[in-house]
Amino acid sequence: MLQKHAGQDTRIKKNFSVSFARHQDEVREAQRLRWKVFAEEMGARLNTPEPGLDIDLYDAHCEHLLVRDPDSGEVVGTYRILSPSAAKRVGNYYSESEFDLTRLQHLRGRMVELGRSCVHADYRSGSVITLLWAGLAEYMLRNKHEYLIGCASIGMADGGHNAAGIWHAVREKHLAPIEWHVFPRCPLPLDALESVAAPLLPPLVKGYLRLGAYVCGEPAWDPDFNTADLPILLPLNRLNPSYARHFMKAA
Numbered sequence: 001m002l003q004k005h006a007g008q009d010t011r012i013k014k015n016f017s018v019s020f021a022r023h024q025d026e027v028r029e030a031q032r033l034r035w036k037v038f039a040e041e042m043g044a045r046l047n048t049p050e051p052g053l054d055i056d057l058y059d060a061h062c063e064h065l066l067v068r069d070p071d072s073g074e075v076v077g078t079y080r081i082l083s084p085s086a087a088k089r090v091g092n093y094y095s096e097s098e099f100d101l102t103r104l105q106h107l108r109g110r111m112v113e114l115g116r117s118c119v120h121a122d123y124r125s126g127s128v129i130t131l132l133w134a135g136l137a138e139y140m141l142r143n144k145h146e147y148l149i150g151c152a153s154i155g156m157a158d159g160g161h162n163a164a165g166i167w168h169a170v171r172e173k174h175l176a177p178i179e180w181h182v183f184p185r186c187p188l189p190l191d192a193l194e195s196v197a198a199p200l201l202p203p204l205v206k207g208y209l210r211l212g213a214y215v216c217g218e219p220a221w222d223p224d225f226n227t228a229d230l231p232i233l234l235p236l237n238r239l240n241p242s243y244a245r246h247f248m249k250a251a
Helices: 024-041 084-090 102-110 127-143 161-173 203-211 241-250
Strands: 017-020 063-068 075-082 111-119 147-155 220-222 227-235
Touching: 017 127, 024 063, 024 075, 024 111, 063 127, 075 084, 075 127, 084 102, 084 111, 102 111, 102 147, 111 127, 127 203, 147 161, 147 203, 147 220, 161 203, 161 227, 203 227
Parallel strands: 111 147
Antiparallel strands: 017 063, 063 075, 075 111, 147 227, 220 227
């Protein structure tokens, strides 16, 4: 959104639809897509009660945003959203499994968590993720939430050197004020990695930074997904106005 993020086929222009899941069957469609992307494509080790579906304890408390292909009806993109009240009911945010969020404690009543963003491999050119963000923008405005948090994931096929390079690059321009710093529970071993001089930013990380998001501290290592996860915080009052207009138009 923002955690475990993996986009539209430019060869065909389609009028994709974006909506929230209305019943459990639609949630299962999102979970099936997540399994396909995270487990089958990325090789993540998912602790799920039902193979073929990515299910965890947060799903029942989240709202699930879906983008569908108008021809097939298939869900080709999804985001899940954990509201402040839902986080209170479940007891914490997913991000707290990776980071100590103590310094964000005072924001909890206004803070939405994004997660499990993914797009089917055949639809990754930008239109699907733009629609997901448009649906998210409409949700934030309608519910008067003020902050977005999540984890922006960076693949570690190279052992983490690109992730280390990204961290050193983004900390120069995008580091949050110290009062909003969070701390990884399983830190990426930055001192043991050779930081790439010209790192390649995943499109989603690049997108969040363009929106105006802060990086709140050093990346955590997620061994189940084998990703380096950057803690992201986007105060809505920092949202780039041109992007905001674009997303609201798309919605």
